[in-house]
Amino acid sequence: MAFEPPRRLVRALGETAPDGDAWLAALPEAAHRAVALRGLTVERVQVPGGRSSLVVLAHTADGTPAVLKLAPPRARPESERAALAHWGGRGAVRLLEERADEGVLLLERLHPDVSVRSLPEARALLEAAGTLRRLWVEPPAGHPFETVAGRTGRQAAAMRAGAGADPAVAPLVDAALAVREELLAAPPGERLLHGTFRQSKVLAGDRVPWLAVGPDPVVGEPAFDLARLVRDRVEDLIAQPSGASTVRRRIKRLAESLEVDRERLRGWTLFRAVESGVRAARVGRPQDAELLLEFAGWL
Numbered sequence: 001m002a003f004e005p006p007r008r009l010v011r012a013l014g015e016t017a018p019d020g021d022a023w024l025a026a027l028p029e030a031a032h033r034a035v036a037l038r039g040l041t042v043e044r045v046q047v048p049g050g051r052s053s054l055v056v057l058a059h060t061a062d063g064t065p066a067v068l069k070l071a072p073p074r075a076r077p078e079s080e081r082a083a084l085a086h087w088g089g090r091g092a093v094r095l096l097e098e099r100a101d102e103g104v105l106l107l108e109r110l111h112p113d114v115s116v117r118s119l120p121e122a123r124a125l126l127e128a129a130g131t132l133r134r135l136w137v138e139p140p141a142g143h144p145f146e147t148v149a150g151r152t153g154r155q156a157a158a159m160r161a162g163a164g165a166d167p168a169v170a171p172l173v174d175a176a177l178a179v180r181e182e183l184l185a186a187p188p189g190e191r192l193l194h195g196t197f198r199q200s201k202v203l204a205g206d207r208v209p210w211l212a213v214g215p216d217p218v219v220g221e222p223a224f225d226l227a228r229l230v231r232d233r234v235e236d237l238i239a240q241p242s243g244a245s246t247v248r249r250r251i252k253r254l255a256e257s258l259e260v261d262r263e264r265l266r267g268w269t270l271f272r273a274v275e276s277g278v279r280a281a282r283v284g285r286p287q288d289a290e291l292l293l294e295f296a297g298w299l
Contacts, residue, residue, distance in 0.1 A: 002028065003028045003032065003054065003056070004028070004045065005024060005027055005028075005054055006045065006046075006047045006049040007048070008047075008048040008049055008050075009024075009049055009050065009051065009052075009053070009054060010024065012051035012052065013052075013072070015283035015284070016074060016283075021072075023072040023073070024072075027054060027070065030103075030104075031054060031056065031068075031070055034070060034101065034104045035056070035058065037101070038060065038061075038068070038106060039060070039061040040056075040058040040059065040060060040061075040066065040068060041058060042056060042057075042058045043056075043057040043058060043059070044056075046112050050214060052071055052072070052075040053069050053070060053071035053072075053075060053077070053214075054070045054071075055068075055069055055112070056068040056069075056070075057109065057112070060096070064096070065108075065109035066107065066108065066109050067093075067106070067107040067108070067109050067110075067112075068104070068106055069104070069106075069107060070103055071103055071105075072103065073102075073103065076146075076216060077102075077103045077104075077105060078100075078102070078103075078144075079144060079145060079146070079216070079217050080105065080214075080215055080216070081095065081100070081105055082143070082144055082145070082217070083145070083192060083215050083217035084105075084107075084215070085098075086139070086140050086192060087135060087137070087192075089108075089211075090134055090137075091132075091133075091135045091211065091212055092135060092194075092211055092212045092213070092215065093107050093108055093110060093203075093205075093211050093212070093213045094107065094108040095107060095108075096108055108205075110203040110204060110205045110206075110211055110213065111203055111204040112203060114203060114204040115199060115200045115201075115202055115203050115204070116128050116199045116202040116210060117199040117200050117232075117233075121233065121236075124199050124232075125199075125229070125250070125253075125254070126257075127202065127209075127210050128197075128198075128199050128202050128229055129254060129257055130210075131202050131210050131211065132194065132197055132212070132225060132229070132258070133258055135192070135194050135197075135212060135215075135225075136191040136192070136222050136225070137192055138191065138192070139190065139191070139192040139219045140192075143219060145192065145217050145218060145219045146217075146218050146219070147190075147218065147220055148184075148187075148193075148218055148219070148221065148224050149184050149187075149220070151195075151218055152180055152184075155275045155279075156177055156180060156275075158275075158278070158279065159176065159177065160177070162278035162279075162282055163278070169274075169277070169278060169281075169293060172274050172277075172293060172296055172297065173274060173278065175270065175274075176270055176271045176273075176274035176275065176296070177271075179267040179268075179270055179271055180267075180271050182267065183221075183223075183264060183267050183268060183271075187220065187221050188221050188261075188264075189221070190219050190221065191219070191220070191221070192217060192219055193217065193218050193219065193220060193222065193224060193225040194212055194215045194216075194217065194225055195215055195216035195217050195225065196214065196215065196216040196228065197212065197215075197225050197226075197228050198228050198229060198232050199232045199233070201213055201214050201215075222258065222260055223255075223260045223261060223264040223265045223267075224272075226254055226258060226260055226268075227265060227269040227271075227272045229254065230247065230251055230254060230265065230269045231247075231269065231272075231292075231295055234291050234292065234295050235291060237295065238291050238294055238295065243298070244298040247295070247298055247299070248298075251265055251269065266299055270296055270299040273293075273295050273296040273299070274292075274293065274296045276292050277289045277290075277291075277292030277293040277295075277296060278293075280292060
């Protein structure tokens with residue numbers, strides 16, 4: 001079988017490696033090697049798939065449905081492996097092997113075309129929030145995971161550069177950077193977080209109804225993790241005349257249901273929306289940037 005990377009993956013990796021991508025060029029051969037090593041029978045490459053990995057639907061030698069995932073080093077697949085191992089299938093997809101094959105994960109098969117995003121909005125938020133709660137556990141001793149302070153520090157540096165290139169976004173960037181400093185000054189207890197959680201990251205399963213996939217794990221306060229969920233379906237929010245009030249209600253509802261401080265959730269939502277908007281503008285996605293920065297302005 002030809003392991004042709006989906007266009008979505010090629011486009012997304014091109015944003016982070018505009019001068020060429022050696023990993024992407026070597027991907028078909030790496031996929032053949034990973035399949036042969038495990039004796040897998042391949043069904044198909046999942047399309048459109050993700051923005052940071054190749055996802056292959058397959059069966060193991062004993063007929064078990066599985067997913068083979070290949071990701072470049074910059075997607076931190078070894079960090080994902082460590083988090084999935086620590087969760088042990090509680091709230092998240094299970095690892096099917098302990099093999100430490102760099103950049104390759106063999107996972108239990110969920111239903112890749114059915115996410116909570118397919119549900120009505122109110123129920124989707126409820127199911128997603130319940131899944132997220134199960135992931136917020138104590139990190140393992142001596143854990144290898146990045147911290148919220150470290151990750152947002154890197155992002156803050158890029159945001160400052162982006163603000164210099166576009167003075168129109170400078171006030172929002174200044175507000176986002178200021179709120180980050182306030183939030184990091186007195187953080188609550190740390191937990192292992194999904195890191196990139198949203199409705200499309202929660203897929204239907206067989207052993208339990210919904211399970212999270214695709215973490216970019218980080219250790220920090222739960223409000224940071226929940227902040228990305230606040231802006232889910234941002235395009236629908238922007239299109240609503242009452243979008244700003246809907247967002248305020250969403251923050252209140254999510255904060256109360258998951259016992260997170262409302263102002264801390266609002267602050268991290270602002271930071272993450274501005275960071276994503278500035279990054280979208282930088283890599284040539286102006287429509288996404290406009291939506292995200294308008295959303296951030298409501299906060």
